[in-house]
Amino acid sequence: MKEKLGSVEERELFFPPKEFCSKAVIQNPEIHELGQDREGFWNEQGKRLNWFEPWDTVFEWDYPFAKWYGGGKLNAAYNCLDRHLEGARRNKAALIFEGESGDRRVLTYQDLYREVSQFANLLKSLDVEKGDRVTIYMPMIPETVIAMLACARIGAAHCVVFGGFSAEALKDRIQDSQSKVVITTDGSYRRGNTIPLKANVDQALPSITCINNCVESVIVVKRTGQTVNMIEGRDIWYHEAIKNASIHCPAEPMEADDMLFILYTSGTTGKPKGVVHRVGGYMVGVSTTHEWIFDLKEEDVYWCTADVGWITGHSYLVYGPLSNGATIVLYEGAPDYPEKDRYWEIVEKNRVTILYTAPTAIRTFMKWGESYPLSKDISSLRLLGSVGEPINPEAWMWYYKHIGGERCPIVDTWWQTETGMIMMAPVPGITALKPGSCTKPFPGVHIEIVNPMGDPVPKGESGYLVIREPWPAMLKTVYGDDKRYADTYWSQFSGAYFTGDEAKWDDDGYFWVTGRVDDVINVSGHRIGTAEVEGALTDHPLVAEAACVGRTHEVKGQAVFAFVSLKEGISAYEGLINELKTHVVQKIGSLARPDDIFLSTELPKTRSGKIMRRLLKDIAEGREIGDTSTLADAAVLNFLKENMDAQK
Ligand code: 6R9
Numbered sequence: 001m002k003e004k005l006g007s008v009e010e011r012e013l014f015f016p017p018k019e020f021c022s023k024a025v026i027q028n029p030e031i032h033e034l035g036q037d038r039e040g041f042w043n044e045q046g047k048r049l050n051w052f053e054p055w056d057t058v059f060e061w062d063y064p065f066a067k068w069y070g071g072g073k074l075n076a077a078y079n080c081l082d083r084h085l086e087g088a089r090r091n092k093a094a095l096i097f098e099g100e101s102g103d104r105r106v107l108t109y110q111d112l113y114r115e116v117s118q119f120a121n122l123l124k125s126l127d128v129e130k131g132d133r134v135t136i137y138m139p140m141i142p143e144t145v146i147a148m149l150a151c152a153r154i155g156a157a158h159c160v161v162f163g164g165f166s167a168e169a170l171k172d173r174i175q176d177s178q179s180k181v182v183i184t185t186d187g188s189y190r191r192g193n194t195i196p197l198k199a200n201v202d203q204a205l206p207s208i209t210c211i212n213n214c215v216e217s218v219i220v221v222k223r224t225g226q227t228v229n230m231i232e233g234r235d236i237w238y239h240e241a242i243k244n245a246s247i248h249c250p251a252e253p254m255e256a257d258d259m260l261f262i263l264y265t266s267g268t269t270g271k272p273k274g275v276v277h278r279v280g281g282y283m284v285g286v287s288t289t290h291e292w293i294f295d296l297k298e299e300d301v302y303w304c305t306a307d308v309g310w311i312t313g314h315s316y317l318v319y320g321p322l323s324n325g326a327t328i329v330l331y332e333g334a335p336d337y338p339e340k341d342r343y344w345e346i347v348e349k350n351r352v353t354i355l356y357t358a359p360t361a362i363r364t365f366m367k368w369g370e371s372y373p374l375s376k377d378i379s380s381l382r383l384l385g386s387v388g389e390p391i392n393p394e395a396w397m398w399y400y401k402h403i404g405g406e407r408c409p410i411v412d413t414w415w416q417t418e419t420g421m422i423m424m425a426p427v428p429g430i431t432a433l434k435p436g437s438c439t440k441p442f443p444g445v446h447i448e449i450v451n452p453m454g455d456p457v458p459k460g461e462s463g464y465l466v467i468r469e470p471w472p473a474m475l476k477t478v479y480g481d482d483k484r485y486a487d488t489y490w491s492q493f494s495g496a497y498f499t500g501d502e503a504k505w506d507d508d509g510y511f512w513v514t515g516r517v518d519d520v521i522n523v524s525g526h527r528i529g530t531a532e533v534e535g536a537l538t539d540h541p542l543v544a545e546a547a548c549v550g551r552t553h554e555v556k557g558q559a560v561f562a563f564v565s566l567k568e569g570i571s572a573y574e575g576l577i578n579e580l581k582t583h584v585v586q587k588i589g590s591l592a593r594p595d596d597i598f599l600s601t602e603l604p605k606t607r608s609g610k611i612m613r614r615l616l617k618d619i620a621e622g623r624e625i626g627d628t629s630t631l632a633d634a635a636v637l638n639f640l641k642e643n644m645d646a647q648k
Contacts, residue, residue, distance in 0.1 A: 012434065012435065013432040013433070013434060014400070014409075014432065014433040014434070014435070015432050015433075016409040016428055016429060016431075016432075016433070017407055017409075020295075020382070020407075020409060020428065020429065021429045021430070023297075024295050024428060024429025024430070025291060025292060025295050025296065025297070025429065026292050026295075026427050026429050026430060027429050027430065028430070029430050031427060031430065031443050032427075032440065032441075032443050034443060035442070035443025035444035035445070038444050038446070038469060039058045039059070041443060041444040042058050042059070042068075042284065042444055042472055043058045045284050045287075045288045045444070045472075046058070046069055046072070046280075046284050048284070048287055048288065048291075049074060049079050049283055049284060049287065049323070050074065050078060050079055050082075050083045051072050051073060051074045052073040052074055052075070052253040053071065053072055053073035053074075053253070054071070054072055055069035055070060055071050055072030055256060055280070056070055056071035056072075057069075057070045057071065059281075059470055059472075061470055063490075063495070064485070064486050064489070064490035064497070065476075065477070065482075066281075066470035066474060067257050068256060068257065068278070068280055068281030068284075068470075068472050069256035069257075069280035069281060069284070069472075070256065070257065071256075072255075072256040072280055073253040073254060073255060073256065074253070074254060074256060074279060074280060074283070075152065075153065075155075075251035075252055075253060075254055075279070076149075076152040076254075076260055076279050076282075076283050076319060076323075077116060077120075077149045077150070077152040077153035077251055078153070078251035079283060079287075079323045080149060080152075080318075080319065080322035080323050081094075081109060081112060081113040081116060081149065081322070082113065082251060084109045084325045085109060085110060085113060089109050089325050090108065090109055090110050091108050091109070091110060092108060092109055092325070092327060093106050093107070093108055093327045094107055094108060094109045094111070094112045094322065094327065094328065095107045095112060095142055095145060095327075095328055095330055096301070096327065096328070096329045096330070096350055097141065097142050097330045097331075097332070098329065098330070098331045098332065098346050098349075098350075099141075099189075099332050099333070100189040100190075100191075100192075100331075100332045100333025100334070100337055101189065101192075101333075105142060107142060109325070112145075112146070112149075112322075114247045115142075115146045116146050116149040116150050116153060116249075117150075117153070117246070117247050117248060117249040118242050118245040118246070118247055118249075119143075119146050119147060119149075119150035119242070119245070120150040120151075120153040120154050120249040121245040121246050121249045122150075122219070122238075122241050122242055122245045123150055123151065123154055123156065123181065124154060124249070125241075125245070126180075126181055126216065126217045126219075126236075127180070127216070128151075128154065128156050128180055128181055129154070129155075129156070130154065130155030130156065130252055130254075130258075131155065131156070131157070131258075131259070132156045132157070132179075132180045132181075133156065133157050133158075133159055133177040133178060133179040133180065133262065134147075134151050134156050134157070134158050134159070134179055134180065134181045134182070134183065135158075135159045135160075135161055135170075135173065135174050135177060135179040135181070135182045135183070136148060136151075136158050136159065136160045136161070136182075136183045136184075137160075137161045137163060137165075137170055137182060137183070137184045137197055137200070137201060138160075138163060138183065138184055138185050138188070138197065138221065138308075139163045139185060139188030139189065139197070139223065139332055140163075140307060140308060140330055140331060140332045140333075141185070141221070141223060141330075141332060142330065143185075143221045143238065144160075144308050145308065145317075145318055145330065147183045147219075148160065148261075148308070148314075148318055149318070149322075151261075152260060152261075152279075153249060153251050153252065154249070154252050155252040155254050155258065156180075157177075157259045157260065157261050157262055157276075158261045158262075159173060159174075159177045159179060159261065159262045159263070159264070159274070160261070160263065160308055160309050160313075160314070161173050161174075161264070161309060162307060162309025162310065162589070162591075163188050163195070163197060163307070163309060164307075164309070164589045164590060164591055165309075165588065165589040166200065166585065166586055166587060166588060166589045167199075167200040167201075167203035167204045168204070168586065168587050168588070169587070169588050169589055170200055170201065170204045171203075171204035171205075171207060171208060172271070172272065173264050173272070173274075174204060174205070174208055174214070174215060175208045175209060175214075176264070176271075176272075176274055176479065176480070177262055177274060177479065178210070178211055178212070178213075178214045179214060179215060180213050180214060180215065180216055180217075181215070181216065181217045181218070181219060182201055182205075182215055182217075182218045182219070183218075183219045183221070183238075184197045184198050184200075184201050184218065184219070184220055184221070185197050185198065185220065185221045185222070185223040185224070186198050186220060186221075186222055186223055186224055186225065186226050186227075186228045187223060187224035187226045187228075188223065188224065188332075189223070189224060189332060189333060190333070190334065191333070191334050191336075191337045192337065192338075194224045194226055196226065196228075198218075198220055198228040198229075199228070199229075201218060202229060202231075205218075215234075216234070217234060217235075217236060218231075218234055218235045218236070219236050219238050219241070220235055220236065220237055220238060221238040221239075222237065222238070222239055254279045255279070255280075256278065256279055256280025256281065257278050257279075257280065257476070258278060258279050259276055259277070259278055259279075259476065260277050260278055260279045260282055260283075261276075261277055261314065262274040262275065262276055262277075262479050263275050263277070263310075263311055263314060263417055265311070265417040265418070265527055266520060266527045266528055266529035266532055267488060267518075267520065267529055268488075268500075268518045268519045268520065268529060268530075268531065269529070269531050272529070272532070273478045273479075273481075273484065273488065274478060274479030274480070275311075275417050275418055275475045275478065275479075276475055276476045276477050276478065276479050277314075277420050277473065277475060277476065278476045280472075281420075281471075281472035281473055281474065282315075282319070282420050282421070282472070282473045283319060283323060284472045284473070285420055285421035285471065285472040285473030286315040286316070286319050286320035286323070286420065286421050286473060287319075287320055287323040287324055288421075289320065289421045289422040289425075289442060290315075290316060290320030290321055290323075290324055290326075291320075291324050292427055292442075293385075293411050293413060293422055293425045293426070293427065293428070293442070294316075294354050294356070294383060294385065294411065295354075295383055295428050295429065296321075296324055296326055296354070298325070299353075300326060300327065300353045300354055301327050301329065301350050301351055301352045301353050301354070301380075302321050302326045302327065302328055302329070302352075302353070302354045302356075303328070303329035303331070303346070303347070303350075303352045303354065303355050303356065304316045304317040304321070304328070304356040304357075304385075305331065305335075305343070305355070305356065305357045305358070305361065306356070306357075306358070306387070306388075310417075310525075310526070311415075311416070311417040311420070312356075312387055312388070315420060315421060315422075315473075316356060316387075316422075317330070320421075329346065329350055329352060331343075331346055335361060335364065335365075336368075339372075340368045340372045341372040341373070341375055341376060343365075344372060344373045344375070344376035344378050345376055347376065347378045347380065347381060348376040348377045348378060348380075351380040352378075352380060352381060353380055353381060353382050353383070354381075354382065354383045354384075354385070355381055355383075355384050355385065355403070356384075356385035356386075356387065356413075357384075357385070357386065357387075358386065358387055358388040358389070358524070358525040359386055359388060359389050359390070359391040359392070359395050359525070359557065360388070360389070360524040360525055360555060360556055360557055362386070362391070362395045362398065362399045362403075363392075363395050363554065363555045364555055365398075365402075365403075366394075366395060366398045367555060370398075370402045373402055373403055374402075378403065378405075379405065381403065381404060381405070381408055382407070382408055383408050383409055383411065383428060384399060384400075384403060384404050384408045384409070384410045384411070385410070385411045385412075385413055386399070386410060386411070386412045386413065387412075387413045387414075387415070387422075387525070388522070388524075388525025388526075389515070389522045389525050389557045389558075390436065390512075390513055390514060390515060390557075391412055391435075391436060392436060393435040393436040396410060396412070396435035396436055397435055400435070409426065409428040409433060410426075410433060410435075411425050411426050411428055412425065412426070412433075412436075412437065412438045412439070413425040413438060414438035414511070414513050416499060417475075417527070418474070418475045418489065419467075419471065419473060419474060419475075419499075420473030420474060420475065421442075421471070421472070421473035422442060423441060423442060423445050423447060423467070423471070424438040424439065424440060424441050424442065424445075424447060424511055424513075425438055425439065425442060426438075426439045426440075427442075427443070434508075434510055436512065437506070437510045437511060437512050438511055438512075438513060439510055439511065440509065440510065440511065441511075444471070445467075445469075445471050446467065446468055446469040446471075447465065447466070447467055447511070448465075448466050448467075448468055448496070449461070449462070449463040449464065449465055449466075449503050449504070449505045449511070450463050450464050450466050450493060450496070451463050451464075452464070454466070454493040454494060454495075454496065457505065458505075459505050459506065459507050459509060460504075460505070460506060460507050461504065461505065462502060462503065462504040462505075462514070463502070463503070463504075463505075464492075464493070464498065464499075464501070464502060464503075464517065465498075465499040465501040465502065465503040465511075465513065466493050466496035466497060466498055466499065467496060467497040467499065468495060468496045468497075474497075475489075500516050500517065500518040500520060501513050501514075501515065501516055501517065502514050502515060502516075502517045515558075516550075519531060519613070521533075521548070521549070521550035521558050521560055522550065522557055522558050523550075523553075523556050523557065523558055523559060523560060523591060523592075524555075524556045524557060524591070525557070526591050528560065528588075528591065528592050530547075530548040530549065530550075530613070532588060532592065533546075533548045533560055533562065533584060533588070533592050533594065534546045534547060534548050534562075535587075536583060536584045536587035536588055536592070537562060537564055537580060537583070537584060539583070539587060540579075540580055540583045542566050542567055542570050542576070543564055543565075543566060543567065543580070544565045544566055544567045544568070545564070545565045545603055545611075546562055546563065546564045546565075547562070547563045547603050547611045547613060547616055548560055548561065548562045548563075548594065549561050549563075549613055549616045549617040549620050550617070550620075551595070551596070551617075551620040551621055552621060553595070559594075559595035559596070560592065560593070560594040560595060560596075561594065561595065561596045561598070561616075561620040562580075562594040562596065562597045562598070563597075563598050563600055563603055563616055563640075564580065564597055564598070564599055564600070565599070565600050565601060565602055565603055566599065572599050576599075577597045577599075580594075580597050581593050581594055581597065596620070598640075598643075598644065600636070600639065600640055600643070601636075601639065602633070602636045602639070603616070603636065604616065604631055604632075604633075604636045604637050604640070605631070605632050605633075605636075606630045606631065606632060607630065607632045609632075612630070612631060614626060615628065615631070615637065616640075619640055619641065619644065625637065625641075
């Protein structure tokens with residue numbers, strides 16, 4: 001059977017070392033079969049958390065809305081902090097912070113508990129109550145994690161906005177969530193420079209339309225020491241306000257189905273969606289997957305390099321590991337600051353045992369060469385993880401060899417903002433690995449690959465990745481828009497959640513996710529909606545129309561390629577392309593900056609006026625152009641083909 005498969009990589013199996021398997025958290029090869037009784041399985045896993053009230057039902061399914069652990073009451077911060085204070089974990093390092101400029105802080109579980117309680121009391125003193133929203137716009141510093149847990153402690157939903165987003169993107173997210181409080185810093189460090197976060201907040205707030213009580217206060221944490229403009233009656237310095245806050249703050253008992261946080265993510269339309277996660281199912285899901293997939297042991301030092309502004313930062317930097325009582329590393333800066341060995345220096349210094357990072361980072365390290373990891377002692381590593389986009393087998397092999405010393409299993413984890421938890425990944429003590437495959441669905445998770453009619457495809461074939469059965473950390477809804485939730489995720493295939501991804505199922509039943517099939521571009525593991533970038537471009541006064549596609553990029557996975565037509569009578573001038581790129585950065589953030597902008601008099605459209613992105617993608621990738629039969633005007637295409645090189 002196996003010989004039928006195409007590449008060498010698909011046939012090559014890597015078995016985790018015996019030494020690793022014999023000590024693994026999960027050694028039972030029948031664990032996936034046990035997971036087939038989903039209700040029984042997740043009932044059992046629910047018991048890993050501390051509950052104020054037990055649940056009555058594991059899940060109720062009112063398609064497409066699910067309720068998990070109905071009747072149960074718990075608190076996420078309590079599960080990440082209080083329950084670890086009883087025994088030896090009290091004085092264990094919960095968080096090791098590595099600042100970009102070399103400063104370092106270690107907080108034990110007791111320290112973290114105290115700081116979270118104080119922050120929670122500060123929020124309470126600002127009238128933040130259960131159900132309110134709080135926007136967090138911060139760099140990777142301990143106070144960011146503290147702020148998240150403080151919200152969770154009092155039952156407010158946090159909305160973390162990535163610190164690299166622009167004032168305008170921040171505005172949209174505060175507006176949609178109607179946050180009562182914004183927490184930010186004076187600024188953030190990036191490669192020795194500073195980025196003015198507070199100034200972005202100041203720019204965002206005046207144009208927000210408030211429905212009720214939105215943004216009454218801004219809490220400012222001092223980080224860079226740069227000058228900021230504090231507005232009397234609205235802005236508060238954290239270090240001053242916290243002085244009087246009590247160190248006792250009871251954790252609010254939350255219904256399992258109550259909202260824990262909102263996280264905005266890009267989709268196929270211009271407006272980012274507020275993905276809502278709830279306390280109970282989410283916490284069970286991330287806690288279980290974190291322990292099993294990362295093979296977490298009491299003495300591990302676990303480092304997830306993702307920014308807290310993304311779902312990976314929420315689930316596998318904060319809630320998963322802290323609920324499991326792990327020691328986490330939090331690094332503020334860039335991988336090449338001050339030198340290209342910074343990650344390996346952090347691994348050496350802290351004896352990091354588990355490293356979870358993204359393929360784009362691995363490809364960057366590959367490009368820099370193995371001398372950097374070689375120059376440090378990284379022998380403490382015992383398990384490696386990958387997330388965010390498909391990992392190409394070459395990058396997998398490099399990671400395996402040069403970072404893992406051929407002794408560390410690699411867990412390639414497939415999941416999404418909406419799934420909340422890892423859905424497909426090896427369980428490292430029992431799963432043989434194939435470079436480039438996320439292997440199999442996690443126990444208790446049901447995933448299928450289907451054809452356009454929604455029927456499962458046979459082994460060896462490709463199709464659309466769908467999830468038919470509810471899972472505990474699934475999104476509850478899109479914030480304030482149940483209809484959008486149902487339409488976006490549950491309407492393409494009847495009876496199933498559509499992931500937006502395409503995948504192949506090989507003869508061994510291993511899954512190979514190949515990428516998005518919707519209008520989402522994955523740049524360095526960050527989701528960018530083509531409609532968002534197009535919206536930013538057409539916002540420029542000279543632009544008539546814009547169409548964006550993803551083009552393969554050696555390091556970033558994909559890069560944004562934009563086709564732009566200018567308004568009638570406008571001709572291009574020197575510097576216009578850069579001006580357009582800067583405009584996108586101002587509207588969204590530098591992560592959305594197009595690598596290429598191609599100016600064209602017209603864009604290829606169907607007779608009904610739809611831009612044919614498929615053809616633009618062929619052009620951007622420099623490959624043969626596909627079926628053009630529905631194209632209204634073939635001359636446009638010829639123009640594009642002929643002028644592409646000239647503009648490059
Ligand atoms: C966790 C996260 C989700 C999209 C997802 C898919 C891609 C993530 C992947 C992967 C192949 C993996 N993706 N992990 N593709 N293999 N291991 O990244 O969430 O930012 O919402 O992105 O990322 O295309 O649909 P999110």
